[in-house]
Amino acid sequence: MSSAAVLPRILGALFYYSPQRPDIKALMECLPTLPSLYAWRDPQAIARLCEAWPTVDDDALNWQFSVLFEGQGDMIAPPWGSVFLEKDNLLMGDTTAEYRGFLRDHGLAFDSHQQEPEDQFGLMLLACSALIERDEAVAAAALLEKYLLPWAPRYLELLQNNAISPFYARLACITDMFLQDLQQQLGLSPVQRRIYK
Template sequence: MRIIIYNFKLLGTLFYHKRSKTESVELVSALVEEYVLENETLDALSVLEPEQHDHDFSALFEGMGSMPVPPWGSVYLDKEQVLFGESNTQYRLFLQQHGIELDSGQREPEDQFGLMLLACAYFLEQDQTQAAFDLLGEHLMPWGSTYLEQLRDKAPNPFYQRLAADVIKWLDTLIQQQRINVVKKKIYLDE
């Protein structure tokens, strides 16, 4: 389980914490060594200019400008496609029931993709395996696959496109291996 925790932490960091290109290369290299990401994903990151890396991270995960693919669950699960929607409220209650109250120092929805991966790692570290699996099956993956598919198709550079494709495969494999039941929920997307 330690390897899975490690992988969740590294992936969560890639999707949530802005890092320099050099730091991102180190994270991606570690995930390639763990067979989570492909060598081609590392190659796509390696050729990316540092300024482009920084800009694209901000556009994809911090809400700078027009976001091609919002990383928050309520955008996909709530009919109004808003932040802090009903699905975020349900997720917040789930976290509180398990003794977690998010305080990142800024007002932000808890249902950010990378932040949810980090929460999975936390639960697993605390030997709350069922809570981690419930988080995946009930709160993250009902919309996570759609999000990753959108990211794969709309990301502004091949690195994030490949990252999304690799993470889809890794999460699908984990869900199958651990026999996690993913709840079907209606996805709202502007087509």
């Protein structure tokens, strides 16, 4: 796997898959190595954030993931782009259909057993990683500019401010820094979209 694809793959997996999975537990053990996986603008800040991850037992973390990503009651930070980009905060709206077409055009399809909308934040990072891995830099940039970056800052802000999980708040902070760095390093110009949440 190319080094540029590693970090979005790790972050995407952590935002998408349950922490109950053995492979995700293994990824969590690698979190202190994140500063070495990317050319961060502020490596000291990332190192500080990665030194002491909030610790929580497995059952509590599983519950936190379920509340934040699977939806129990009113979701404070829904992880789907359409909730932020659609006036009525709908899942599977027009923006999801547009993004699905983009994925299809680039030969990406996700076999989700949960019928997850494709515009789930972690899935989008995984798609970006797959495009980078295939040396499709233009398509990866388009995914970021048109489909992920327009709403990601608001989503990550809500997740950073959540009172449910310090672990996922820290993950959101680091991911926000990564996306800002990526935007600057690649000279990306995110599409300006109205955010409804």
